[in-house]
Amino acid sequence: MKQIVPGLWEIDEIGDRVHCYLWEWSGGLTLVDTGFPGDVHTILDALSASGRALHAVRRIIVTHADMDHVGGLAKLKRATGAVVGCHSVEKVLLERPEKRVPTQWWLRPLFALLRLTPQFGVLPVTPDELYLDGQQTPEGFTVIHTPGHTAGHIALLHRERRVLIAGDMLNNRGGQLGLPPPLFTPDLVNARRSVWKVAKKYGEDFDVMVFGHGTPILQNSARRVQSLVSQIYSEEV
DSSP: OEEEETTEEEOGGGOSSOOOEEEEETTEEEEEOOOSGGGHHHHHHHHHHTTOOGGGEEEEEOSOOOHHHHTTHHHHHHHHOOEEEEEGGGHHHHHOGGGOOOSSGGGHHHHHHHTTSTTTOOOOOOOSEEEOTTOBOTTSOEEEEOOSSSTTOEEEEETTTTEEEOTTSSBBGGGOOBOOOGGGOSOHHHHHHHHHHHHHHHTTSOSEEEOSSBOOBOSSHHHHHHHHHHHHHHHHO
């Protein structure tokens, strides 16, 4: 595993397709997102190889219920005994994964078939904890409701460590900060508003930002977000 800042580790054994994270704190370990269904054993092996006991994982926080973020959730919950938390609006997608579909209708039959395969089939999970915007978690995260990519998408802000876990609110593929792909973002208006909200309300609170897709930004990340917001709204004028 690769340390991003003290307390935050990327489980980089998964590779660059998607990123999930491990947070170490006084109460144990917290996973943020769980990769594709086929990544579950990679995550378990990474925890064991680093000397971390599976039962030390006390909580799994889901930024949103896409198959590349909750694929291993059900099996990881069973293996660790951890509680699962998500935004209250996202609960329906954890319990009924088939409801998460591409925005283009012609791709939906393909995704329905993919869900029948072991590589992409997501098992339903009933969350134990439901979060609201502004809520504080025991780890010290502020939950920020950032709808758009999904209705219940959240980002996680740790003010003390000045870190924002962005999920898919933004991505940094190729070092290029940008909005999530329209093909899987049913509400682009709210996706833009969510980025604006983070920039304006929390822009003084973080320096480091990590993503579900793309490389971390290790300094001045809030300034990068504010610059993106200016660009987005200038293009709309």
